[in-house]
Amino acid sequence: MKVDKNEVERRVERFQEAAKKAGFKLTHQRLEIFREVAGSADHPSAEAVLRALKPRMPTVSLDTVYRTLWLLNDLGLVSTLGPKRESVRFDANTTHHHHYVCVCCGLARDFESAELNSLRIPESVVQFGSIDATHVEVRGVCNRCAKEQTEKSEKNNIKPKGKERNTI
Amino acid sequence: MKVDKNEVERRVERFQEAAKKAGFKLTHQRLEIFREVAGSADHPSAEAVLRALKPRMPTVSLDTVYRTLWLLNDLGLVSTLGPKRESVRFDANTTHHHHYVCVCCGLARDFESAELNSLRIPESVVQFGSIDATHVEVRGVCNRCAKEQTEKSEKNNIKPKGKERNTI
DNA sequence: CTGACTGCAAACCCTTTGCAGACCG
């Protein structure tokens, strides 16, 4: 599934600007890797990006794809979904519930809300398939991480970083 | 963080019933592993379950924990969050959007909704920490999987399974 | 008793890292 061509070019321009501003090199590989993610609506994995790239760039390697994608992530040009580098976690709460997730340490907590259990989902979504359940994920920085960041920044006199390859 | 003791016992009973009904053996290990997940509100990883179990059951092994947790998952007694057995996926759409996810094949699609961008989150959630963003995840079976399941069940004359260690 | 279950170790997959050569700016 393809993203609209104009949109892709707009994203590529934003990338080139960001590259200049952040002072990292704009290599052939980086450009093609970005073009590939930006042009796909499938949320490709690193492997999928590599596969798509191989025909045009036979020498590109998987580790470069990873390095570049995480770089883009750090720059805020892409985000991740699903698995971070973490293990599977299990939940014995079988009632319909929602999650609060700390973007900093990954802490997850359940909460319930009748209101959120019955959200109105846009018409357009049914075109994808059946709708079995809807879950809300609230992201933020948990109390503990907030405290640690404040302490750290007080000690080192730097501003809290907030993001560190944690997208959840 | 602990789950209410009565709730745990209720869950354990449900587990024992399910074990009897499904005809699998109710071993000491399985019981303790289930008691551990059921008693924790932290959504523990397999490793965390093992660590918690070691003092009481020094011989239990990580692979048994995994096997049991997936068994419980297949029985619908626990669910997973975060990483399945899959790789990280990247998304170059930087606008606030939501996801439709197929529980069968993992297909993910973006959709936008101003309404869903500004959900009212229950008071109680702020006790966990700051709220930076809220995302809605709609789960269902995508058109393609629905079609394949129908075809398969027509051919083999069995009902669609729907669930196969895919919880997203 | 006997088939299902466990523990062990080895395999597996995805991702990251160290290093020497290549290339952008």
Added chain:
DNA sequence: CGGTCTGCAAAGGGTTTGCAGTCAG
């Protein structure tokens, strides 16, 4: 040209699997 970036190969972490012994029913 110099420092950054790439490709390679090897390591790493989490999870799964094959097998022989063990245990619940």
